[in-house]
Amino acid sequence: MATFSVNNIAIKGISCCVPKNTERNIDLDILTQEEIQKFIDATGVEERRVVTKEICTSDLCCEAAEKLIKDLNWQKEEIEIVVFVSQTADYILPVSAAILQDRLGLSTNCIAFDVPLGCSGYVYGISIIASMMKATGIKKGLLLAGDTSSKLLSKSDKSTIPLFGDGGSATAFELDEKADNLLFDLGTDGSGYKAIMIPDGGSRNRINEDSLKVVNIEEGISRNACNLVLDGMDVFGFGISQAPKTVNKLIEKFEIDKDAIDHFVFHQANLMMNKMIVKKLKLPVEKVPYSLKGFGNTSSTTIPLTIVTELKESLANNNKDLIICGFGVGLSWGTAKIKLDNVVISDLIEI
Numbered sequence: 001m002a003t004f005s006v007n008n009i010a011i012k013g014i015s016c017c018v019p020k021n022t023e024r025n026i027d028l029d030i031l032t033q034e035e036i037q038k039f040i041d042a043t044g045v046e047e048r049r050v051v052t053k054e055i056c057t058s059d060l061c062c063e064a065a066e067k068l069i070k071d072l073n074w075q076k077e078e079i080e081i082v083v084f085v086s087q088t089a090d091y092i093l094p095v096s097a098a099i100l101q102d103r104l105g106l107s108t109n110c111i112a113f114d115v116p117l118g119c120s121g122y123v124y125g126i127s128i129i130a131s132m133m134k135a136t137g138i139k140k141g142l143l144l145a146g147d148t149s150s151k152l153l154s155k156s157d158k159s160t161i162p163l164f165g166d167g168g169s170a171t172a173f174e175l176d177e178k179a180d181n182l183l184f185d186l187g188t189d190g191s192g193y194k195a196i197m198i199p200d201g202g203s204r205n206r207i208n209e210d211s212l213k214v215v216n217i218e219e220g221i222s223r224n225a226c227n228l229v230l231d232g233m234d235v236f237g238f239g240i241s242q243a244p245k246t247v248n249k250l251i252e253k254f255e256i257d258k259d260a261i262d263h264f265v266f267h268q269a270n271l272m273m274n275k276m277i278v279k280k281l282k283l284p285v286e287k288v289p290y291s292l293k294g295f296g297n298t299s300s301t302t303i304p305l306t307i308v309t310e311l312k313e314s315l316a317n318n319n320k321d322l323i324i325c326g327f328g329v330g331l332s333w334g335t336a337k338i339k340l341d342n343v344v345i346s347d348l349i350e351i
Contacts, residue, residue, distance in 0.1 A: 003185045003253045009130040010179035013172040013344035015068035016308040017060040017146075018049040018165075018295065020350045025162045030155075030220055039162050044271030048165030048296035050150045055351065057088045058096045060168025061144035062103050067346045068170045069104075074140065076104065081111040081141035083129045085121040085300050087329070088148045089114055100144060111138075118196070119267050119328025120186075121145055121300035122169075123336050127184045129173055143171040147299035152198060154223035156214070160230050163270065165296035169304035172344075183337040185250040189242075192331035195234040200225035235328065239273045243327045244280040246335040250323070256337060261287070262320040263311060267327055268292045268302035300326075312345040 024047045025036055040046055051060075061084065069076060082104075084097035097112035106112075111132070117124050125143045133141050146168030153160045200211040211225045223229070243266065251258055264287055266274050271292055278288050289310035291302065298305055303324050307315070314320065319341045327333040 002187050005181040005183050006130040006134050007181045008175060008177050008179055009133055010174050010176040011338060011340060011343055012174045013068050013072050014304050014307055015064040015346035016169045016305045017064040017349040018167045019051045021050050021052055023048050023050045028162060030158045042272045043163060044292040045163060045296040046293050051148045051166045056090050057086045057146045057148045057168055058090050058100055061146045062100055063349050063351055064168050064170035065104055065142055065144060067349055068172055071344050071346050072172055077107050078140045079106050079142055080138045083125055083143050085115045085117055085125040085145040086147055087116055087118045088151055118299045120326040120332040120334040122303045123324060123326045123334030126336055130182050133175055139175045141173045145169050145300040149299050152228040154227040156222040158220040160228055163297050165298045167298040167301035167305050169301050180339040183254050185246050186334045188330055188332045195231045196329040198228050236273055238331055239269055239327055240276045242333050243277045243325055246333050247281055247325055250335045261323050263322045264288050265303050265306050265322055265324045268297055308345055308348055315340050315343060315345055317342060
């Protein structure tokens with residue numbers, strides 16, 4: 001079943017790292033001033049953090065992990081699993097998780113692997129690491145989720161450049177017999193895989209002499225076959241349809257009191273889409289935080305980044321119930337109910 005629970009695993013801390021480099025949408029020259037304003041009004045994205053050439057997703061996640069380990073006062077040798085969720089790994093192989101295990105100075109007894117998911121990746125990542133820790137008895141683990149989507153975009157594509165930002169996160173988990181159950185609903189509809197994709201560069205379409213040729217798709221949209229392609233209308237329709245369904249399925253399956261949920265944190269796709277999802281679910285707007293304005297759509301980082309930047313004060317020394325929901329590339333979706341009980345929320349890191 002794709003709707004399930006995992007017990008005895010507690011979230012102990014969350015940390016995020018973003019690039020210092022800021023790009024404002026109002027400064028973009030691929031859009032007219034009228035187009036820029038319409039874009040900002042629709043998406044809610046005014047500026048984004050964008051990595052410089054030498055910084056990768058693993059660098060952002062490594063900084064987040066180092067900060068979180070220090071804030072938790074954990075001993076590195078106690079960490080026995082690292083899961084790296086990203087669509088922008090350092091290399092095709094080896095997995096970035098192995099590199100991060102070494103960079104962080106973790107034990108060689110540590111399990112380390114990558115999960116190449118995007119928008120739903122944070123929720124999937126929680127389900128994976130929690131399930132493995134429960135099954136094996138591992139006491140401490142780290143979920144590192146992030147993306148540097150800017151590396152995948154054409155700077156001449158007005159459909160993607162103003163929307164996506166970069167970020168990385170670290171979330172700490174610990175075996176705890178007193179922890180509330182983590183509740184999940186996960187799903188996939190691979191028939192929509194072309195809605196968000198990079199055509200060339202994998203085994204199906206190897207990079208060739210034509211892969212890097214820039215093609216003019218339409219006015220304001222030029223890209224090559226190694227750049228990200230986003231079918232905005234298909235993704236929009238998918239999001240406003242599937243996100244409410246998965247949230248309602250989780251609530252109904254586990255008989256959750258929706259009114260007792262303190263915060264609903266959705267993947268930061270775009271403001272118009274998210275507002276329609278919130279309206280369909282009849283949620284109080286004050287319970288739904290956004291980080292789109294200053295960071296854009298940071299793919300697998302959006303949920304932890306929203307928690308760190310928008311909910312740090314609310315969660316301080318508190319016990320809060322959250323429903324989190326990610327949806328997008330795959331197409332895939334994941335919703336979870338999590339409890340954050342006196343969780344450590346590190347200050348946002350900028351590099």
